[in-house]
Amino acid sequence: MIVASWNVNSIKARLGNVLSWLEEVRPDVVCLQETKCLESDFPGLELKSLGYELACVGQRAYNGVAILSRPKLEDVTTGLPGDPGDEQARWIEATVEGVRIVSLYLPNGNPVGSDKFPYKLAWMDRLIARAKALLALERPVVLAGDYNVCPTDDDVYDPIGFRHDALCQPESRAKFRTLLNLGWTDAYRIFDPEPHKYTFWDYQQGRWPRDEGLRIDHLVCSPHAADRLLRAWIDKSPRGKERASDHTPILCELA
């Protein structure tokens, strides 16, 4: 089973790119982030015509996550537990062929010093709590999404320039490590130890043609999922297309 994660930066603006990529790669499960539309506005018919079931949660203009699946989608839930007052659409779960799939969009947190950064850290504490509960299921689980965390300086093109950025803060990285230290696996790093492999390149200042990016999209696997990992890779081709998202898909295959 091939599982992909892709921050599309608006599903409506990116529909053509997404449809052509799905036809070409045909992943079994696709987790989308920053869909930026209400459930009622989601272009589901086009995706269903390619054989995908859809589960999504969204809000106007910001955030929004979805799961597409060729096999049946079961037991869909939305929202990250731990803060009933949190209205932001950043979390959706579903089960596909016995694998619990999460599509998550972790808060960016910039600028550090604003209230956005403590919101990010508190959100990560809730993520860690939910990850503990999911581990207790003793089932394969994939936490797929835009984490807005560069785990190490090897995951950012300019570590000095980003030393004050929320994506590279020691607190952000420490919480990501706390997640992994519970027993979760960063699937990409199992298969590719090379530094400076990226999933995001800013639209500005020619970052894409210069390959000046960040690795912030991750496929985080529970032990039962990690035991089934065959490969994980970044597909850079969508980033080079016309009207591209600033992120490109990351994928893994489970036996």
Add this chain to the structure above:
DNA sequence: ATGGTAGCCTTGCTA
């Protein structure tokens, strides 16, 4: 020193 891109709607905010 500045501005540079993209998407959405709040023509400013978020990233």
